[in-house]
Amino acid sequence: MFNLALQYNCDLDLHLDNWDSAEAFTLPYVAQKTIEYNYQGRVAVSHIASLTHVSDSQAQDAIQLIKNADISVTVLPTRIKLTRVAELLEAEVNIVCGTDNLRDPFIRYGDADLLKALLLLAQLTGYMANRDLERLWQTISNNAAKMLRLPYGINVGNPADLVIFDAYSIPEAILHQTVRLAVFKSGKLVAGTMQGKSLTVETASLGLHTLIL
Incomplete structure (x- = not known):
């Protein structure tokens, strides 16, 4: 192998x-x-x-x-x-x-x-x-x-892949199994409770795979 x-x-x-x-x-x-x-x-x-x-x-x-x-x-x-x-x-x-x-x-x-x-x-x-x-x-x-071996973090040029959780902290997200508000892939909203709603997001410099809000 x-x-x-x-x-x-x-x-x-x-x-x-x-x-x-x-x-x-x-x-x-x-x-x-x-x-x-x-x-x-x-x-x-x-x-x-x-x-x-x-x-x-x-x-x-x-x-x-x-x-x-x-x-x-x-x-x-x-x-x-x-x-x-x-x-x-x-x-x-x-x-x-x-x-x-x-x-x-x-x-x-x-x-x-x-x-x-x-x-x-x-x-x-x-x-x-x-x-x-x-x-x-x-x-x-x-x-x-x-x-x-993927780029990670908020840096110009990184893929705009991120998940927005309805939580104020990481422990809260885990313990409450919080709602995924939005899932972005390459800057495009693909899933989440925000789908179908009016939403403006600047994605050019975002590179997070996971984001806690």
């Missing part, structure tokens, strides 16, 4: 170690190959549930290795077993919150709403303080953009 990625100049996204057992633990191997191929910053892995089943020392070694390899990790809180999210965050690994299979034999429920996934992630990790919720918010905003 690394050879193919190099040949076609593609990033790698691997569903990895999605097994509730220490037997399926290929994460260190993938991290080593990432460094070997100089592919730091271009590899993402999802699930890595087996990380919770190896010893603490093995887990810490693996976490340091993926940190050195600059691998992004997508965590799926709707999954039955969650990986070591808190330890990965403390190691400053680029963590992204995502949604998993929906209404199939693996996951019977869900609707792909990232705000709901973020609330579930907060509940499963026990993160309750405002500063912790603000930290988790990065997993669906800055961190996600970094994983996809």
Whole structure:
């Protein structure tokens, strides 16, 4: 896969170690190959549930290795077993919150709403303080953009992709599962409760994927 990625100049996204057992633990191997191929910053892995089943020392070694390899990790809180999210965050690994299979034999429920996934992630990790919720918010905003190697922030020339929430703060948006007032894609209003209403928005210099109002 690394050879193919190099040949076609593609990033790698691997569903990895999605097994509730220490037997399926290929994460260190993938991290080593990432460094070997100089592919730091271009590899993402999802699930890595087996990380919770190896010893603490093995887990810490693996976490340091993926940190050195600059691998992004997508965590799926709707999954039955969650990986070591808190330890990965403390190691400053680029963590992204995502949604998993929906209404199939693996996951019977869900609707792909990232705000709901973020609330579930907060509940499963026990993160309750405002500063912790603000930290988790990065997993669906800055961190996600970094994983996809997309521009992020309010800068001239950035894509005008943003979501406007009816909330005064990040914790309020998460805890109240607040209404999405407007969703913009490339400066065009595509969804939200503002649709159909008169609205004037200057989008030329906006680059937010998420905006709290």
